[in-house]
Amino acid sequence: GRKTQQIATDLDMSLRVVEHILHLWREIWDVCRMPMRLAHARTLKPEHAEHILSLVERNPDIYLDKIQEQLLEQYDVMASLSAIWRTLKALGITNKRV
Secondary structure, three states, X not given: OOOHHHHHHHHOOOHHHXXXXXXXXXXXXXXXXXXXXXXXXXXXXXHHHXXXXXXXXXOOOOOXXXXXXXXXXXXXXXXXXXXXXXXXXXXXXXXXXX
């Protein structure tokens, strides 16, 4: 097969995200875990919110999936896009500002 770094380069994804996806594939033969049925089961910690805020301040046009990649790389946290969106909303950042 292809090298992990080459896959990341070809897909324009971070190496850490590709490694995470490949790990899930090897473990459960799927690229996503079964969704948790608890409402808001995973909330982001204050340090994650601070990191999100700094990312948005540095790059106001950043997309949610890029924030998701950064959280995975920096904190090894696979946050859902909706959790990131809720965090941005709680920080007072709207799509008009982002």
